[in-house]
Amino acid sequence: MQEPVFSYVPGTSFLHTLDPRTKLAAVMLLGILVFRTESFFGIGVIFALFIALASFTGLPTGIFFRAVRPMLLFIIFIFLAQLFFTEGKVLASFWILQPSIEGLQNGLRLSARFILLLLFAALMTASTDPSAITCGIERILRPLPLRWLGVNSYELATMMNISIAFLPLLFERVERTKAAQASRGMYFGRNPFHSVPALVIPLIRGIVRDAEELALAMESRGYQGTRRTSMHELLMQKRDWASLFALVFFAALLLRF
Amino acid sequence: MPIILENVSFFYSKNTPLETAALKDVNLRIEKGEFVGILGEKGAGKSTLIKLFNGLLRPDSGKVTVDELAPSSKEVKRRIGMVFQQAADQLFCRTVYEEIAFGPLNFGYSKKETEERVFEALEAVSFDRSMLLRDPFSLSGGEMQRVALAGALALRPEYLVLDEPITGLDPGGKKEILDTLKKIKDQGTAVITVTHNLKGFFPLLERIVLIREGRISFQGSRKEYLETENVPLPPVTSMMRELKARGVPVNPAIFTVEEALEEILRVKSLLEKEKAEK
Numbered sequence: 001m002q003e004p005v006f007s008y009v010p011g012t013s014f015l016h017t018l019d020p021r022t023k024l025a026a027v028m029l030l031g032i033l034v035f036r037t038e039s040f041f042g043i044g045v046i047f048a049l050f051i052a053l054a055s056f057t058g059l060p061t062g063i064f065f066r067a068v069r070p071m072l073l074f075i076i077f078i079f080l081a082q083l084f085f086t087e088g089k090v091l092a093s094f095w096i097l098q099p100s101i102e103g104l105q106n107g108l109r110l111s112a113r114f115i116l117l118l119l120f121a122a123l124m125t126a127s128t129d130p131s132a133i134t135c136g137i138e139r140i141l142r143p144l145p146l147r148w149l150g151v152n153s154y155e156l157a158t159m160m161n162i163s164i165a166f167l168p169l170l171f172e173r174v175e176r177t178k179a180a181q182a183s184r185g186m187y188f189g190r191n192p193f194h195s196v197p198a199l200v201i202p203l204i205r206g207i208v209r210d211a212e213e214l215a216l217a218m219e220s221r222g223y224q225g226t227r228r229t230s231m232h233e234l235l236m237q238k239r240d241w242a243s244l245f246a247l248v249f250f251a252a253l254l255l256r257f
Numbered sequence: 258m259p260i261i262l263e264n265v266s267f268f269y270s271k272n273t274p275l276e277t278a279a280l281k282d283v284n285l286r287i288e289k290g291e292f293v294g295i296l297g298e299k300g301a302g303k304s305t306l307i308k309l310f311n312g313l314l315r316p317d318s319g320k321v322t323v324d325e326l327a328p329s330s331k332e333v334k335r336r337i338g339m340v341f342q343q344a345a346d347q348l349f350c351r352t353v354y355e356e357i358a359f360g361p362l363n364f365g366y367s368k369k370e371t372e373e374r375v376f377e378a379l380e381a382v383s384f385d386r387s388m389l390l391r392d393p394f395s396l397s398g399g400e401m402q403r404v405a406l407a408g409a410l411a412l413r414p415e416y417l418v419l420d421e422p423i424t425g426l427d428p429g430g431k432k433e434i435l436d437t438l439k440k441i442k443d444q445g446t447a448v449i450t451v452t453h454n455l456k457g458f459f460p461l462l463e464r465i466v467l468i469r470e471g472r473i474s475f476q477g478s479r480k481e482y483l484e485t486e487n488v489p490l491p492p493v494t495s496m497m498r499e500l501k502a503r504g505v506p507v508n509p510a511i512f513t514v515e516e517a518l519e520e521i522l523r524v525k526s527l528l529e530k531e532k533a534e535k
Contacts, residue, residue, distance in 0.1 A: 009274055063273050173346070179313045180347035183339035184408055185331065185363030198359070201349035205394070 007168055008129055013057045014239075015127040020136030022240040023124045026247055033251045034116045042254055043112050049250070050119050057127050067122035068115050075111045082107035125164075132234075134161040139234055155225040162214070170207065177202045258324040260287040260310055260337075260416060265319035267305055279305040281471045283319070289415060292442045293449045294458055296489060297468035303451040306468065307418050310449075311337040324415070335364055338409030342421040344401040345394075347408075353396075354389040357407045364412065371411075378407040381444075382437050399430020406437060417441060419450040423457050431457050455491040459512040483510055493517050 010016075015023070030046070037043055054061045068075070088102030125133070138157030146152055178188070181198045188195050262285040269277050279302045287293055297303045308314040309321050312328035323333045341347065350356040357378055361371040379388065382403040393404055402422060409417060422438075423431040435457055442448045442461070452458050465482045467475040467489075475485055482488060490498075497509040497517060507524050511517050 059274060060272065176341065176343065177346045179308065180339070180341050180405075182313060183311060183334060183337075183341075184347070184360040185334050185412070186359075187331075187363070198349050202346050206346060 007125065009057075009059055009063075009126050010129075011058060011127065013127065015053065015056050015123070017239075018127075018243060019234055019236050019240045020128050020132040021140060021234065021236065022244055023128055024133070024136050024140065025244060027120050027124050029247055029251060030120045031117055033254065034113045034120075036255055038109070040109070043109065043116070045254060046116055047112075050116065050123065053123055054119075057123070059126060064119050064122040064126065067118045067125075071114065071118060075114050078114065079107040079111045082110055130164040131161055133164065134158075135234060152225070152227075154227050158223075158225070166210070169210075173203060173206055174199070177206075259289065260285075260323050261321070262286070262306075262309065262316075263320045265309060265316040265321060267302075267309065267314060268317050271317060278471055280309075280316075283471075283473055285466065285473065285476070287416070287447060287449060289447050290442075290445055291447050291449075292438075292461055292463045293447070293466060294462040294464070295449065295451045295466045295468065296453065296455070298453070301468040302471040303468055304420050307339070307420060307449065307451055310416070310418055311339055313339075331364070335412045336415045338412055338414030338417045340402070340405050340409050340417070340419045340422055342424055344398070344405035347405060348393040348401060351392060352389065353384075353391050353393055353404055356393050356404055357411050360408055360412045374411040374413065375407075377413075378411040381410050381441060382407045383433070397427075397430060399426045399433050402426060402430065402434055403437065406434070410441070414446060416447045416449060419448070421451055421453070423452070423454055435461065453489075455489060456493070459491045459494070480510075 034043075034046060037046060050064075051061065054064055083099045083103040083106075084097050086100050086103030086106050088100035091099045091101050091104060134157045137160060138153045141153040141156060144153070146156070177199055181195070182188070186195055186198060188199075262283055265280060265283045265285075266278065267280040269275070269279055283306065285306075295303050295306060305314060309316055310323065310328060311334050312330075315329070321328050323336060326333050326336075348356055350359065354375060357375045358371050361374050366374065375389070376386070379386065384403065384407070393401060396404065406422070417438075419438075423434050426434065431454075438448050438450070439461055450458060459479075462479055464478055465476065466473060467482075475482065475488060477485075483490075483494070491512055493514055493516075494509065494512055497507055497511050497520070500507050500521075501509045505521075505524060506527075507520050511520055
């Protein structure tokens with residue numbers, strides 16, 4: 001069994017009942033906002049917004065932070081790169097490394113932005129059924145002339161749906177392989193050249209095998225990638241428009257100051 | 258010294274809305290040299306239980322010790338050889354040799370020592386040396402499982418722990434694994450296996466631990482197990498019980514088709530003899 005990272009927790013909160021398109025638009029808007037906000041005050045306000053929204057879901061805030069954990073290494077790397085490679089007033093000097101004050105600020109800002117982005121994404125995935133997310137994306141993409149690229153929005157939606165649905169299984173697979181290799185005395189993190197192949201090779205082989213089986217099973221049931229009818233047609237409600245309006249207003253206000 | 262679990266509980270996704278108790282207040286003791294079967298339905302907590310033995314999972318409460326050592330120590334990973342259901346999930350080397358040598362090299366044994374252990378493990382799973390240069394992915398399911406088994410044996414474990422080792426194998430593969438496990442047990446290594454394949458394993462088990470909803474609902478010898486009501490039985494044992502219930506004077510304590518055949522034939526000749534005497 002896998003601890004949830006980006007998984008859906010069923011519920012009936014305000015965020016749960018919003019249209020997936022509203023939440024998708026909100027995540028995009030917040031993404032832009034996060035990267036347009038320069039001041040630490042602004043970032044703090046956005047963080048407060050996250051806490052407020054998270055409390056709406058009725059889920060403990062801690063579970064959203066799990067979404068950050070897999071990316072932690074990347075975020076630390078970005079922070080360090082900014083810290084040491086930004087020109088500016090030198091803070092201290094270790095050997096050839098000279099962290100600057102500007103670097104510290106840039107690093108903090110950039111890592112805070114990535115963390116916020118992940119948190120909002122986690123908020124959406126925790127409060128939205130994966131199939132509703134893809135349904136929303138499909139609906140948003142439908143007017144675009146994707147045919148010229150050789151795909152259509154239905155195929156795209158199915159692909160996303162499957163990727164999301166299989167994500168927990170992927171983690172389960174990782175855990176299984178990790179457990180097997182750790183039992184043979186492998187210690188992750190000590191020697192990546194040694195441990196990465198031991199993890200990645202069985203993983204890729206397993207995923208390819210799963211994908212082949214899934215494709216066969218889908219085709220056997222008549223899947224052709226053409227338009228399919230859906231169980232629930234999406235409908236934007238008053239509260240969706242109201243939430244989007246409130247968010248745009250909030251963004252405008254924040255960018256103003 | 259044995260593997261000891263004292264009042265062990267374990268939860269998944271603790272402190273989240275998805276929290277589920279996998280094990281509740283488990284007390285268990287596994288001695289060296291035993292052949293123990295851990296039985297139970299899917300989701301009962303069997304796989305969680307064995308992952309506590311070598312520190313892959315840590316109990317939320319209670320205590321686990323292996324030969325008086327903490328399960329997180331590296332030495333415990335050596336003393337407990339672990340083999341999982343899907344051997345394909347752990348094979349990654351280009352040759353069977355490298356695959357079996359992976360464990361010993363992780364523990365820092367010399368090249369010579371490792372080679373010795375690989376040959377020994379290979380013999381234990383009844384492969385000949387031509388196998389060593391083969392690509393593990395070109396093997397059958399049963400052969401892959403034997404490579405995984407050899408990989409665990411190369412550490413010369415005191416306890417061999419297996420999670421559904423014969424599920425999904427063809428009958429030939431199943432028999433290979435079962436024969437190998439019997440041999441390993443006879444050489445003094447404790448074998449602990451999680452299984453729901455009673456048909457294959459029942460004849461080998463010396464002690465049975467039955468888990469229901471995270472609790473141990475039975476533990477004892479095979480004989481005691483057979484005297485217990487409402488426990489899962491091998492199909493052939495159920496059949497013999499049914500025969501007895503319907504008035505055929507057979508001995509129901511039978512676990513294999515061969516034994517059943519013999520027993521039924523014995524009763525048949527007995528009945529014929531009685532008839533002739535009348």
